[in-house]
Amino acid sequence: MEAIHIQHLFRRAGFGLGPQELKRFVGKRKEDIVDFLLEDAMREQSKLVILNEDIPVPNSSMRLPRYESFRAEKDKRGVLANAWLDLMVAGKGVLREKMALFWHHHLPMGGQSFELTKCYLELLREHALGSFRDLIHAVAKTPAMMRYLDNHHSHKDAPNENFPRELLELFTLGVGHYTLQDVKEAARAFTGWRYNHDTNVFYFDRSAHDEGIKTFLGRSGRFTGEDIIDIVLAQQQCARHLVRAIYRFFVDQKEDEDIIEYLTDVYYESDYNTAQLLREIFLSDWFYGNVHINSLVKTPVELLVGFQRQTTVKLIGIKTHDQLLWKMGQRLFAPPNVGGWPSGNQWINTQTVLYRTCFPIITFAVANRTVPRKSLYYKLHSRIAHSELRSFRYFMDAVYDRDSMFEQLSELPCSWSVFFWNMDIEGPEEVHEEGILYYTTSPYYQLN
Amino acid sequence: MDRRRFIQNSAYLAVGTTFVPQLLASCGTDTIKRFRGKRLVLLHLQGGNDGLNTFVPWRNDIYYASRPNLAIAKHELIELTDELATPVWAQDLADLYFDGCMALYHNVGSPQPNTSHFKSTDIWHAAFTPNERANPRTGWIGRYLDMASRKSEVPPSTLAVDASETFSLLLKGENIQGCTIGGLRDFSHFAPYLEELYSTCHEHPVASYLQKVRSEAIVAMRTLHQYFSPNAFDYPPSVLGASLAQVASLIKNGAPTLFFFITQGGYDTHLAQPGRQKRLLSELGAGLKAFVRDLRAAGLFKDTLVLIYSEFGRRVKENVNMGTDHGVGNTICILSDGLKRAGSCNELPDLNTLAHRNDVAVHMDFRRVYATVLEKWLGVPAPSVLPGHFEVLDFV
Numbered sequence: 001m002e003a004i005h006i007q008h009l010f011r012r013a014g015f016g017l018g019p020q021e022l023k024r025f026v027g028k029r030k031e032d033i034v035d036f037l038l039e040d041a042m043r044e045q046s047k048l049v050i051l052n053e054d055i056p057v058p059n060s061s062m063r064l065p066r067y068e069s070f071r072a073e074k075d076k077r078g079v080l081a082n083a084w085l086d087l088m089v090a091g092k093g094v095l096r097e098k099m100a101l102f103w104h105h106h107l108p109m110g111g112q113s114f115e116l117t118k119c120y121l122e123l124l125r126e127h128a129l130g131s132f133r134d135l136i137h138a139v140a141k142t143p144a145m146m147r148y149l150d151n152h153h154s155h156k157d158a159p160n161e162n163f164p165r166e167l168l169e170l171f172t173l174g175v176g177h178y179t180l181q182d183v184k185e186a187a188r189a190f191t192g193w194r195y196n197h198d199t200n201v202f203y204f205d206r207s208a209h210d211e212g213i214k215t216f217l218g219r220s221g222r223f224t225g226e227d228i229i230d231i232v233l234a235q236q237q238c239a240r241h242l243v244r245a246i247y248r249f250f251v252d253q254k255e256d257e258d259i260i261e262y263l264t265d266v267y268y269e270s271d272y273n274t275a276q277l278l279r280e281i282f283l284s285d286w287f288y289g290n291v292h293i294n295s296l297v298k299t300p301v302e303l304l305v306g307f308q309r310q311t312t313v314k315l316i317g318i319k320t321h322d323q324l325l326w327k328m329g330q331r332l333f334a335p336p337n338v339g340g341w342p343s344g345n346q347w348i349n350t351q352t353v354l355y356r357t358c359f360p361i362i363t364f365a366v367a368n369r370t371v372p373r374k375s376l377y378y379k380l381h382s383r384i385a386h387s388e389l390r391s392f393r394y395f396m397d398a399v400y401d402r403d404s405m406f407e408q409l410s411e412l413p414c415s416w417s418v419f420f421w422n423m424d425i426e427g428p429e430e431v432h433e434e435g436i437l438y439y440t441t442s443p444y445y446q447l448n
Numbered sequence: 449m450d451r452r453r454f455i456q457n458s459a460y461l462a463v464g465t466t467f468v469p470q471l472l473a474s475c476g477t478d479t480i481k482r483f484r485g486k487r488l489v490l491l492h493l494q495g496g497n498d499g500l501n502t503f504v505p506w507r508n509d510i511y512y513a514s515r516p517n518l519a520i521a522k523h524e525l526i527e528l529t530d531e532l533a534t535p536v537w538a539q540d541l542a543d544l545y546f547d548g549c550m551a552l553y554h555n556v557g558s559p560q561p562n563t564s565h566f567k568s569t570d571i572w573h574a575a576f577t578p579n580e581r582a583n584p585r586t587g588w589i590g591r592y593l594d595m596a597s598r599k600s601e602v603p604p605s606t607l608a609v610d611a612s613e614t615f616s617l618l619l620k621g622e623n624i625q626g627c628t629i630g631g632l633r634d635f636s637h638f639a640p641y642l643e644e645l646y647s648t649c650h651e652h653p654v655a656s657y658l659q660k661v662r663s664e665a666i667v668a669m670r671t672l673h674q675y676f677s678p679n680a681f682d683y684p685p686s687v688l689g690a691s692l693a694q695v696a697s698l699i700k701n702g703a704p705t706l707f708f709f710i711t712q713g714g715y716d717t718h719l720a721q722p723g724r725q726k727r728l729l730s731e732l733g734a735g736l737k738a739f740v741r742d743l744r745a746a747g748l749f750k751d752t753l754v755l756i757y758s759e760f761g762r763r764v765k766e767n768v769n770m771g772t773d774h775g776v777g778n779t780i781c782i783l784s785d786g787l788k789r790a791g792s793c794n795e796l797p798d799l800n801t802l803a804h805r806n807d808v809a810v811h812m813d814f815r816r817v818y819a820t821v822l823e824k825w826l827g828v829p830a831p832s833v834l835p836g837h838f839e840v841l842d843f844v
Contacts, residue, residue, distance in 0.1 A: 294652070295654075297654055297658075326614070329614065329615070337564070337565075337566030337567070338564075338566070339566075344654075345654065345657055348657065348658055348661050349620065349625055349661065350605055350615065350625055350626070350627045350628060350661060350664055350665035350668060351610070351614065351615035351628040352615065353658060353661045353662045353665050354662070354665050354666075354669075357662055443652075443654075443655035443656075443658040443659050443662075444655055446654075446658055447652070447654060
């Protein structure tokens with residue numbers, strides 16, 4: 001495989017390559033690389049580490065605390081988000097984390113306690129590459145989602161339509177493939193779902209359940225919530241709706257109807273085997289078409305994680321990630337609403353664009369200790385472990401192949417291209433940092 | 449920019465605070481135009497404020513019967529009229545009412561209400577009901593910006609400022625969007641570097657869009673930076689107080705901004721409402737009182753209109769957790785020295801005939817307020833921004 005295609009694959013299937021990773025894959029067959037990605041992700045699930053352990057600073061005997069302990073107590077959601085981001089940056093089994101991030105986009109939930117949020121995240125990660133059937137059954141019963149969509153006190157005398165509506169509209173079928181009456185009938189079937197507030201375990205309260213006959217999507221019976229989910233999964237439209245979302249996240253915002261139909265068959269026939277669907281996408285020729293390369297806008301998580309992987313600069317501190325992601329519009333476990341986060345150009349507004357394109361300046365200023373007091377960094381109480389990356393060449397290998405980069409740079413103002421052409425690749429490290437700064441603050445770095 | 453210039457710019461980072469503001473300030477102090485026109489401040493009480501416990505129908509028996517635990521006792525009320533009162537912890541609001549700079553409209557809401565915070569906030573900010581447009585992409589102020597940008601002498605983004613922490617749909621237009629002042633705080637140190645970035649053009653459609661928005665953001669930041677000054681007035685030390693102080697500073701120094709958006713969060717009082725609402729309302733009253741005093745001293749409150757609203761009201765009947773659940777109709781509050789009509793302007797909620805789930809019914813489409821502001825305050829035809837024609841009110 002060519003460098004440009006390997007980089008494309010790793011940006012989409014993961015969070016970009018780390019320095020010197022490219023040479024491990026150049027020249028290998030596509031099948032081998034895709035299998036590596038899948039096997040690496042499926043071998044075993046990395047554990048979320050939520051310990052307050054220290055992080056060693058490279059080339060120094062110093063250690064920095066992972067989190068400010070006072071803040072860890074106050075902001076446990078932030079701790080959880082950081083633990084997950086750490087896994088993404090570490091880059092082991094990266095496709096699992098990327099797919100779990102997709103599921104967090106697609107089955108969004110927010111505003112719940114640390115314990116409930118952790119259960120929810122572990123479900124997304126566990127079933128990320130498995131069967132969507134298992135995932136949606138599990139997510140429907142996880143207390144975080146039940147609470148988020150008010151399904152934990154739905155009673156036969158007052159069925160709650162919130163969860164069934166979003167299940168049909170957003171999670172599985174899409175608008176136009178069910179009626180308002182279907183929502184009402186489904187709501188009756190979900191009555192009696194409860195969870196134990198001490199153990200956070202789901203249970204079924206028969207006395208609150210509507211035992212009557214429901215008519216849902218043309219079928220009638222004494223359906224339970226599980227039956228409703230199975231009936232939905234039996235619709236090919238469910239596979240189509242999911243394939244569309246996955247295509248928009250991994251391939252392109254503009255859908256190709258022929259490919260969507262083909263992938264829908266693959267997903268439906270495999271009974272929603274997500275790993276198989278992704279394999280089909282990553283092994284295809286069209287996935288590597290020029291039209292798709294750099295056609296997406298990085299999500300804020302992809303941007304921050306990718307930056308850390310490529311530069312090996314490490315952002316530390318709960319508030320560092322949290323504030324930056326918040327200002328960029330993607331606080332984890334706090335989506336704006338059940339519709340999830342925006343996509344494409346919608347990520348870009350006059351607030352987010354400043355943080356998205358300028359955070360590298362702050363980061364490097366901090367790493368070089370040239371940052372003014374009272375700056376963003378100072379307010380964030382963050383620390384950044386110094387970068388191990390000392391070569392612009394390695395960085396460029398991680399983001400893009402150099403020829404394409406220079407092509408892009410020809411669109412930059414003349415002085416910039418001159419800067420890059422004249423840059424001494426073997427020169428002193430400060431020069432390399434400048435180069436990385438130039439590139440990471442350019443609009444192209446926002447693309448995925 | 450060559451490498452030497454770049455390194456010089458990096459040096460700014462090291463020199464920091466003392467140097468950079470001067471550089472920013474030097475970009476055209478003599479060209480500053482001081483705007484002296486009508487302005488609108490939108491203050492969103494996030495979470496759904498309980499209007500019935502803010503502006504209390506103190507003669508209504510149904511109010512007391514529906515809220516055995518939450519109704520505010522008569523000895524804790526300040527009478528505004530012979531049927532309306534505010535709790536004593538909203539003394540500052542009562543003072544503004546007696547000043548004659550407050551207009552209240554009751555039973556206001558969307559003709560097609562929604563009890564989700566997010567969806568309902570979108571309805572209020574887009575000014576579209578879900579039937580009219582299911583997934584609105586623009587806010588009503590954003591659409592105003594689109595229209596006004598054609599003849600604007602200042603960077604159009606500076607016409608609307610979001611002083612909340614995130615960027616609201618309210619200020620998003622199809623082509624133009626308002627700007628935030630959060631970025632101004634965080635990035636003014638880096639402005640010299642940013643300015644090097646924004647003059648290029650790109651062929652890639654997404655990259656060029658990004659570049660366009662970034663240019664707008666940086667230009668807006670540069671422009672507005674000139675209008676900030678330390679505030680001499682005492683504002684309460686809350687987040688709301690800080691936002692109001694910033695807005696007042698921009699207004700007093702003649703910033704070109706017409707619209708300001710501010711939020712105060714925490715009104716979603718399903719649980720333990722009395723203590724929480726008490727704290728929020730006293731914070732709100734203190735902030736507004738300082739703001740009014742500040743602008744009045746500068747003679748500018750007659751040209752400033754503050755519109756205070758929530759995404760929905762709360763249920764009439766209290767719940768079992770000493771709180772109230774999401775409702776529908778609510779009271780909105782308008783503040784200005786330029787009001788033609790002040791006081792309580794229409795009928796109080798009719799608690800005898802409630803909407804479907806024990807909710808205050810909507811008798812006034814919230815967009816009538818927007819239409820009034822557009823037509824009679826800002827002097828632009830409302831249908832150019834709002835979906836259709838809405839009967840105007842007489843508060844201005």
